[in-house]
Amino acid sequence: MGVITYTDYLTSPIPPSRLFKALVLDSHNLIPKVMPQAMMNTLDDDDDDAGSPISSIKNRIDEVNEEIYYYKYTVIEGDAMGEKLEFIVHEVQFEPTPEGGSKNKMTTNYHNRGDIVITEEEIKAGKEKVLGMYKIAEAYLLQNPDAYA
Numbered sequence: 001m002g003v004i005t006y007t008d009y010l011t012s013p014i015p016p017s018r019l020f021k022a023l024v025l026d027s028h029n030l031i032p033k034v035m036p037q038a039m040m041n042t043l044d045d046d047d048d049d050a051g052s053p054i055s056s057i058k059n060r061i062d063e064v065n066e067e068i069y070y071y072k073y074t075v076i077e078g079d080a081m082g083e084k085l086e087f088i089v090h091e092v093q094f095e096p097t098p099e100g101g102s103k104n105k106m107t108t109n110y111h112n113r114g115d116i117v118i119t120e121e122e123i124k125a126g127k128e129k130v131l132g133m134y135k136i137a138e139a140y141l142l143q144n145p146d147a148y149a
């Protein structure tokens with residue numbers, strides 16, 4: 001089994017405490033609210049493909065540290081894995097900036113099955129989905145300054 005690791009750095013005008021509360025502690029409520037299309041297949045169990053391209057996902061929470069805004073979880077089952085991945089480990093760290101926002105480090109470790117090769121395009125597509133969700137949540141927090149304050 002091989003491991004491919006990617007790290008992304010993002011900055012945000014949102015303080016780390018708000019991002020952490022929204023994206024980690026309350027994501028099960030926020031994501032369906034701001035991205036209902038992401039939850040469509042869980043609400044719609046017919047086979048017409050009208051929902052999101054990922055119909056199921058199962059995460060294992062490995063570590064949550066509210067004091068330093070750190071979150072580590074592993075995707076252990078679901079469509080996001082495809083036939084090529086054994087599991088995916090995500091680590092997220094939100095840190096404050098002097099301006100009152102945050103700098104955020106997101107590290108993802110893709111653990112492939114056996115000698116199967118994962119292409120750059122496949123990795124990029126998965127990263128874009130995660131970053132898209134982050135940006136939508138950030139936009140919601142900017143529009144709703146009292147949310148998760």
